[in-house]
Amino acid sequence: MDHTYDIADTRAYLARMRDMLNVRMADDSHRLNHSLGVARTASELASTYGVDPFLAEAAGLIHDWDKVLTHEELLARAVQYNVSVAGSPSDAIALLHGPVAAVELPQLFGELPSCVFQAVARHTAGAVDMTDLDMVVFVADAIEPMRHGAYADELRALVGKVDLEHLFFSCFSQGISYVISTGRYLYPTAIDIYNHYALSLAHRKGTV
Ligand SMILES: [Fe+2]
Ligand SMILES: [Fe+2]
DSSP states (O other), X not given: OOXXXXXXXXXXXXXXXXXXXXXXXXXXXXHHHHHHHHHHHHHHHHHHHTOOHHHHHHHHHHTTGGGGSXXXXXXXXXXXXXXXXXXXXXXXXXXXXXXXXXXXXXXXXXXXXHHHHHHHHHHHHOOTTOOHHHHHHHHHHHHSTTOOSHHHHHHHHHBTTBOHHHHHHHHHHHHHHHHHHTTOOXXXXXXHHHHHXXXXXXXXXXXX
């Protein structure tokens, strides 16, 4: 996964990305503010956990780029791009805006390394081999300042107190608990991801 880039003025590049995001989300200030919040939070998490803050902020800005699309558009593009989903794509519409955007964004932001687009792809469903950047963006999506409630507060309290994998696992497992408690469809790979990180943390703690 490529993390290298040749962008001399990262502040100017981020400003251009924000300008493009403003146009993309002109009709939805809530989504725009969420994206700006995820970008800021991802940058802060990146500084805390030794990840490149520029790449984290860039990924945060564009993580919901394709959330402005309709369900029909997302489904059509997922089929067109051969986006691989477990189970039926129509059961996973809420997750498609990540991987669909990851196919399209390199054409708009070709100066960014591929790790940014992977983080965008993985912010919805996660993966068993999350990179640090993937985890930073995933967690930032859940704890940006506009997210309210005990769930977000508990995660915020962990920042800097536990390592990044632990923080991601707390975020991911709380997400699964929410999906189950509200009787929603659980994406099939969620169990594999949960178990992978549950075992990883247990091994590190020496409880397995
Ligand atoms: Fe999203
Ligand atoms: Fe989001």
